[in-house]
Amino acid sequence: MKRTFNYVVMIFVFTAMWIILNEKAGPMQIISGIGFSVLSIFFVNYYLLDDDYIDSYFLNPVSLLKYLFYLVFQIYKSGISAIFKISKGESAVKIIKYDSCLNKELAVCLLANAITLTPGTVTIDKTKNQLSILCFQDDEVFSSGSGGKSCSDFEKILRGI
Amino acid sequence: MGFLDAVLIVVSIYAAVVLIRVVIGPTIWDRLLGFNMISSKIIMSIVILSVVTDRSFLLDIALVYSFLGFIGTVLIARFVETRGEI
Amino acid sequence: MIEKIFLILMVVLALITLNTVKLRRAVIYLGIFSLVSSFVYLLYGAPDVAIAEAVIGSALSTVLYLVALKKYQVFTIYYTNANYNEIHDGYIIKGRAQILRDVERFFLKREMEPQIIYTTDDCDYVLSAKNFDLLIHQDYDKVKMYGCIEDYHVDAMQDYVAKNPYENLTVEFVRYEAGDQIDA
Amino acid sequence: MIIDFISKVFIVLALIFMFFGVYGIFRFRDFYSRVLISSKVETVGFLTIMAGIMLKTGFGYSTLKILFICLMVIVTNPLSTHAVARSALKSGYKISEENNDD
Numbered sequence: 001m002k003r004t005f006n007y008v009v010m011i012f013v014f015t016a017m018w019i020i021l022n023e024k025a026g027p028m029q030i031i032s033g034i035g036f037s038v039l040s041i042f043f044v045n046y047y048l049l050d051d052d053y054i055d056s057y058f059l060n061p062v063s064l065l066k067y068l069f070y071l072v073f074q075i076y077k078s079g080i081s082a083i084f085k086i087s088k089g090e091s092a093v094k095i096i097k098y099d100s101c102l103n104k105e106l107a108v109c110l111l112a113n114a115i116t117l118t119p120g121t122v123t124i125d126k127t128k129n130q131l132s133i134l135c136f137q138d139d140e141v142f143s144s145g146s147g148g149k150s151c152s153d154f155e156k157i158l159r160g161i
Numbered sequence: 162m163g164f165l166d167a168v169l170i171v172v173s174i175y176a177a178v179v180l181i182r183v184v185i186g187p188t189i190w191d192r193l194l195g196f197n198m199i200s201s202k203i204i205m206s207i208v209i210l211s212v213v214t215d216r217s218f219l220l221d222i223a224l225v226y227s228f229l230g231f232i233g234t235v236l237i238a239r240f241v242e243t244r245g246e247i
Numbered sequence: 248m249i250e251k252i253f254l255i256l257m258v259v260l261a262l263i264t265l266n267t268v269k270l271r272r273a274v275i276y277l278g279i280f281s282l283v284s285s286f287v288y289l290l291y292g293a294p295d296v297a298i299a300e301a302v303i304g305s306a307l308s309t310v311l312y313l314v315a316l317k318k319y320q321v322f323t324i325y326y327t328n329a330n331y332n333e334i335h336d337g338y339i340i341k342g343r344a345q346i347l348r349d350v351e352r353f354f355l356k357r358e359m360e361p362q363i364i365y366t367t368d369d370c371d372y373v374l375s376a377k378n379f380d381l382l383i384h385q386d387y388d389k390v391k392m393y394g395c396i397e398d399y400h401v402d403a404m405q406d407y408v409a410k411n412p413y414e415n416l417t418v419e420f421v422r423y424e425a426g427d428q429i430d431a
Numbered sequence: 432m433i434i435d436f437i438s439k440v441f442i443v444l445a446l447i448f449m450f451f452g453v454y455g456i457f458r459f460r461d462f463y464s465r466v467l468i469s470s471k472v473e474t475v476g477f478l479t480i481m482a483g484i485m486l487k488t489g490f491g492y493s494t495l496k497i498l499f500i501c502l503m504v505i506v507t508n509p510l511s512t513h514a515v516a517r518s519a520l521k522s523g524y525k526i527s528e529e530n531n532d533d
Contacts, residue, residue, distance in 0.1 A: 020499060023217065023492040071505075072478065079448065079475035082468055086455040093463045116509035119471035122516045123509075134463060134516060164439060166249070168480075171446055173252045175453050176283075180256065182456050183279065184263060188365075190519040192275045194456070194466055197511050201473055201504070203282050205480060208497060210289060212484055219289065220496040222298050226282075227503045229306045233278050234511040240313050241271070241362075242518035325523065366525045373523070 006058050011037045057106055067110070067157050074118055074154075082119035085136065092137040100129050100155060107158045114154055165213045169206055176202045189241055193234060200230030253287050268355055270319060274312045281305050321360045322400065324350065325379045327370045329386035346383065346390055346416060353407055357400070388416050396422040434486055441483030449476035462524070466516050474508055477501075 014037030015030065022029050102108050112123040112131055125132040176199050183195035204226050211219035260283065264276040281304025288297040326347060347363065354361040366373060370384045374393060381401060382393040394401030401422070408418050452472035459465045481501050485494050 017499070020492060020495045021221070023496075075475060075478070079472060082472055083448075083451050086451050086458060086468055086472070089458055093461070093467065112513075113506070113509050116513050117471070117474060117505065119475065120467055122467055123513055124517050124520055134467065134520075136464075136467065164442075168442055168446065169249055170252065172449075173249060173256075175449055177252065177256055178453050179456070180259070180279070183275070188462065188519075188524060189271060189275070189362075190462060190515055190524065191465070192272065193515045193518075194469065196275055196279055197508075197515065198452075198456075198469065198473055199279055200282055201477060201508065203286050204500070204504070205477060206286065207289060208481070208484060208500065211493075212488060216294075217493040217496070219294060220493060220500065222289065222294055222301065223500055224496070224503065225298060225301055226305075227500060227507060229301055230282065231507040231511050232306050233309045235514045236309060236313060237271075237275060237278075238511075238514040238518040240316075242521050364522055364524050366523050368523065368525060 007041065009061065010041060014040065059106075063157065070154070070157055071114055071117065074114075078118045078120055085120070093134060094137050095124065096133050096135065098131045098133055100131060102129060102155055102158060107155075110158055111154060163213070165209055169209050169213065172202055172206050172209070176206075190238075193238055193241075196237075197230070197234050200226070200234075204230070250287070250290055253283055253290065256283050257287065270316055270360060274309060274316070277312070278305055278309055281308070316360075319358075319360055321362055322354055323378070323380050324361055324363045325373050325382045326363055326365050327368065327373060327382070327384050329370075329384070346385070346413075346418070350381075350383070350404070353404060354400075357403070359400070390416055390418045391421055392418065393421045393423065396424060438483045438486035441479055441486065445476045445479035445483060448472055448479060452476060462519060463516070466512065466519075471512070474504070477504055477508075 011034060015033035018033035018036060019025050019029055022033075100108060100111055102111060108126065108129050108131075112126055115121050115131065115133060116123045121133050121135045123131055124134050179195050179198050179202070183192050183199070186192050186195060204223050207219055207223040207226065211217060211223070257280065260276055260280040264273050264280060267273050267276065281300060285297040285300035285304065288294075288300060351361050351363065370382070373379070373382060380394070380398065381404075384391045384393070392401075392404070394404075401420075405420050408420075412418075449472070452469050455472060456465050456469040459468065478501060481497055485497055488494060488497075
């Protein structure tokens with residue numbers, strides 16, 4: 001039942017993309033969009049990926065939107081602090097290890113993407129759920145959480161995905 | 162000359178300035194960084210151009226660019242890292 | 248105005264691409280060149296040509312050039328200095344140790360691609376941990392070069408240095424067995 | 432009228448952000464600082480300029496397309512930065528930052 005619901009959501013999203021790319025929302029576009037999305041899901045299922053990918057790689061759209069809004073807010077916040085760093089011109093860097101409290105593979109990857117996207121930190125490596133992060137010498141954003149078990153706000157949101 | 166035309170010229174001047182870093186950059190990774198920045202500036206100017214000339218199909222080309230510039234950067238970076246084996 | 252800026256950029260990029268000696272740099276310059284040129288096609292009202300140029304020039308030809316460069320042997324050279332504060336950005340751009348310039352020219356003449364990696368790590372650490380073909384360690388005017396004993400390029404390098412010796416530098420070669428490095 | 436003014440403010444703000452990104456890659460003397468700062472301030476500038484243009488054109492199919500481009504850049508830009516930084520670090524490239532008494 002849940003599987004069928006996931007397929008319906010995917011077909012809906014793909015059809016919306018098809019309509020956006022066509023710039024027209026007539027009945028012809030909707031029918032061809034549904035047809036092509038069913039075809040592409042069928043093709044991926046049979047030729048490209050394993051059978052159970054839809055359970056492990058499915059994103060909850062509501063929490064994805066919440067994550068995106070929080071991400072944009074965080075990007076601007078650290079972008080403004082990066083401008084002060086540029087005008088000051090400090091340049092010592094260090095590499096820290098960060099243990100995240102997420103255990104899903106996809107959620108850890110999304111966390112690494114978000115870390116790289118915010119100015120001032122770049123993810124270098126990932127083993128299981130430990131991330132190596134390149135950051136400035138005097139940054140205290142992630143280094144405080146590395147020892148204890150406390151989760152950052154990103155991880156709290158990503159748990160719902 | 163409208164406002165967006167001036168913005169287009171400023172963005173292209175930025176791209177020309179980044180090119181200096183690509184040329185003098187001491188290592189190959191500096192050049193890759195410049196390549197990445199220039200490709201994102203080109204995407205930006207395509208979007209602005211499509212608004213200026215009111216031709217919305219140019220946005221499809223910007224979409225294609227955002228895939229391809231990324232593929233080039235990742236391939237060259239991996240090529241340099243593993244000493245010639247992609 | 249906007250066309251003029253991008254056309255000048257194209258000419259500059261083409262000249263740089265032709266003038267560079269190292270092939271991997273030329274691949275990067277060509278990628279930027281094809282990006283800029285397809286934007287110029289857009290400016291002159293040819294979006295179909297632009298999309299073909301983007302696909303072929305930016306993705307396909309980069310892959311093709313890289314596959315072709317696989318045949319071209321890359322020679323990895325690490326450079327360490329005893330007083331490592333000297334290796335900084337400005338030093339790499341203008342100063343450049345004289346020995347490095349000669350080594351680079353030597354390998355370019357033998358049609359190989361030298362890749363020089365500057366590092367401030369300790370010499371012993373690089374010897375044990377990294378995978379390299381030649382390690383150059385400089386301590387003021389004493390230069391030590393570490394190379395594998397079976398590598399005939401290093402033999403040729405040794406002959407070359409013996410034929411034209413430096414006045415102010417003493418160059419010493421250290422050769423190690425091949426088996427020592429692989430397990431590290 | 433007021434929306435037009437707000438979109439102009441957004442675009443000018445994005446140009447200022449991008450100026451700092453371009454200034455940053457000449458200001459820093461160390462590759463790792465450059466890769467940390469410059470290409471990310473770039474992303475901020477990109478998102479801001481796209482927001483300004485979306486306000487200017489009004490709601491329509493092109494707005495949704497620009498939103499799609501923004502989503503694509505959010506996904507792919509960190510990947511390329513990660514690839515460059517990782518490639519430099521794995522190869523062992525490491526230099527000290529330039530001293531002031533040069």
